[in-house]
Each structure stands twice: as structure tokens, then as C-alpha cells.
Amino acid sequence: MNDLALKAAENLSRIRESNPLVHNITNYVVMNYTANALLSLGASPVMAHAENEVEEMVSFAGALVLNIGTLSDPWIRAMITAGARARAMGTPVILDPVGSGATTLRTRTATRIIREAGVTLIRGNASEILSLQQEGSGTRGVDAVDTVADAANMASDLATELGVTIAITGPEDIVTDGTRTARILGGHPLMAKVTGTGCTATAIAGAFAAVDPDPFTAACSALAFFGLAGQRAGEQASAPGSFMIALLDALYTLTPEELKSECHIDVLPPAETAGETGKLSR
Numbered sequence: 001m002n003d004l005a006l007k008a009a010e011n012l013s014r015i016r017e018s019n020p021l022v023h024n025i026t027n028y029v030v031m032n033y034t035a036n037a038l039l040s041l042g043a044s045p046v047m048a049h050a051e052n053e054v055e056e057m058v059s060f061a062g063a064l065v066l067n068i069g070t071l072s073d074p075w076i077r078a079m080i081t082a083g084a085r086a087r088a089m090g091t092p093v094i095l096d097p098v099g100s101g102a103t104t105l106r107t108r109t110a111t112r113i114i115r116e117a118g119v120t121l122i123r124g125n126a127s128e129i130l131s132l133q134q135e136g137s138g139t140r141g142v143d144a145v146d147t148v149a150d151a152a153n154m155a156s157d158l159a160t161e162l163g164v165t166i167a168i169t170g171p172e173d174i175v176t177d178g179t180r181t182a183r184i185l186g187g188h189p190l191m192a193k194v195t196g197t198g199c200t201a202t203a204i205a206g207a208f209a210a211v212d213p214d215p216f217t218a219a220c221s222a223l224a225f226f227g228l229a230g231q232r233a234g235e236q237a238s239a240p241g242s243f244m245i246a247l248l249d250a251l252y253t254l255t256p257e258e259l260k261s262e263c264h265i266d267v268l269p270p271a272e273t274a275g276e277t278g279k280l281s282r
């Protein structure tokens with residue numbers, strides 16, 4: 001057990017005690033599941049995307065989650081407006097750049113939100129994160145076509161350049177703020193067979209950011225918690241439908257004590273990051 005595991009347990013307790021409101025401007029595909037995931041975890045979700053409502057809503061939220069999964073122009077304006085208000089209030093803003101790299105609209109919107117909406121934490125799969133630096137990345141849709149190791153090699157520099165924390169998910173997860181880097185293990189292959197588990201990881205990161213002012217430790221805590229819940233769900237269910245339900249249940253039943261003793265978070269040395277086959281130099 002290390003300090004990050006202790007912090008994860010403390011953050012989970014804080015969420016369950018304080019029930020933070022998480023304002024989500026998210027996609028149609030995952031709205032219901034992510035709202036249920038936040039409720040199971042112990043947070044309070046609200047989905048609100050009307051341009052003339054988001055400033056008021058975000059003003060009493062503990063965190064704002066922006067997800068570009070099903071974009072349209074009014075939603076983009078709402079995300080920028082909500083982000084600006086969150087930034088002015090010092091409220092954490094978490095971005096999920098769903099499908100960034102697949103189309104020009106997605107890539108441009110993701111980078112615009114990062115510039116204009118006060119983003120503190122970005123959570124995406126490897127291809128989405130790579131696209132934030134490389135024009136013309138090979139993403140075809142919302143699923144990753146690159147490995148976590150590919151993206152981890154550049155994420156630390158990108159985090160420094162953008163002044164944000166970056167979380168890359170996949171079979172293993174990497175979190176970096178440019179100075180500190182951690183690897184989180186856990187989860188289950190069925191997580192990639194249920195749509196929106198990445199969006200759910202991002203929403204959960206919103207709940208942790210609402211109780212932890214350090215986006216790096218908030219992201220490590222959230223992914224360690226979600227990874228352990230995925231592992232538990234995989235022990236209960238062997239196919240995607242029942243896995244979805246088992247995952248929601250695991251978010252509800254996992255205790256801070258279990259998280260502290262069973263989660264897998266490794267702090268990586270400054271000059272190294274991890275790949276699926278071992279350590280890679282940055």
C-alpha cells in the first residue's frame with residue numbers, strides 16, 4: 001500500500017460523506033449509465049446542457065464533466081460557457097475527448113475546450129490522447145487503435161504543455177501531471193465490451209475531483225476505484241449485459257478499506273513510464 005492508495009480510500013469516504021454534485025454535459029449514449037454510476041458511488045449527478053441553464057447549474061456543482069461524444073454546435077457553446085463559469089469559480093473541469101482524432105469537429109472541439117474552458121483533467125483512451133498532440137491520428141471511432149504505451153510516452157510532456165493532468169485508460173491506466181506519473185492496474189477485459197465505461201471513468205473522476213483539489217491524486221483515486229470495481233464485476237459476471245449491472249453494484253458495495261488494501265497504483269520514477277510489455281523511456 002502507498003500514499004496514493006491511502007488517498008484513494010480517503011477520497012472515497014469523502015464522496016460518501018459529502019455526496020458532491022457532479023454537473024455533466026455528456027453524450028446521449030451514456031447519460032443514463034453514468035448518472036447511475038455516480039449515484040452508486042455516492043455522488044449526486046445532474047445532466048444539463050441547455051445553453052441558458054449551464055452557468056447557473058455549474059455555479060453550485062462540485063465538478064463539471066464535459067464529454068464530446070455526441071456533439072452539436074449548441075452543446076459546444078454550452079460546454080465553453082459552463083467551463084468559463086467553472087474556471088472563474090475554481091471548480092474542477094474534466095474533459096472526455098470522445099472520438100477526438102476521428103473527425104475534424106471532434107479534434108478541434110477538444111482542443112478548443114482545453115484552451116477555453118479551464119480544463120484541469122483530461123481522461124481518454126490512447127488514440128484520443130495522442131490526437132490532442134498529433135493532427136491526423138488514426139482513430140476511426142470512439143475505440144482506441146493505439147496502445148496505452150504509445151500515448152504514455154508523450155502524455156507527460158503534453159500535460160506540462162497544457163497545464164493539466166492527463167489520464168490514459170486501457171488494459172492498464174496511466175496518470176500524469178508532467179511531474180508525477182502513476183500506473184493503475186485492475187479492471188477487466190469486459191469493460192471494453194460495454195459502451196461508455198470510459199465515459200463512466202471520466203464521470204467518476206469528476207466525483208473524486210470534487211472532493212480532492214489535486215487533479216493528479218483525484219484521477220489516480222478514481223481509476224483505482226473504478227479498476228477494482230471492474231475486477232469485482234468480472235468475478236460476478238461473464239458476459240457484457242450482466243457485467244454492466246455487476247459493475248454498478250460493485251461501485252456501490254466497494255468500501256474505502258477494501259480500496260485501500262486491494263487497489264493497484266504504482267508510482268513511476270520520473271524518467272520512466274510503463275508499457276504493457278515493460279518500461280519505456282520517455
Ligand SMILES: Nc1ncnc2c1ncn2[C@@H]1O[C@H](COP(=O)(O)OP(=O)(O)OP(=O)(O)O)[C@@H](O)[C@H]1O
Nearest residue numbers: 125169170171187188189191192195196197198199
Ligand atoms: N482490457 C482491459 N482490461 C482491463 N481494464 C480495461 C481493459 N480495457 C479497458 N479497461 C478499463 O475500462 C475503462 C474504460 O477504458 P477505455 O480505455 O476502454 O475507455 P474508452 O475507450 O474511452 O471507452 P468508451 O468510449 O466506451 O467510454 C477504464 O477504467 C480501463 O481501465
Ligand SMILES: Cc1ncsc1CCO
Nearest residue numbers: 027029069070098142196
Ligand atoms: C458509442 C459512442 N458514440 C458516440 S459517444 C459513444 C459512447 C462511448 O464513447
Ligand SMILES: [Mg+2]
Nearest residue numbers: 098125198199
Ligand atoms: Mg471514450
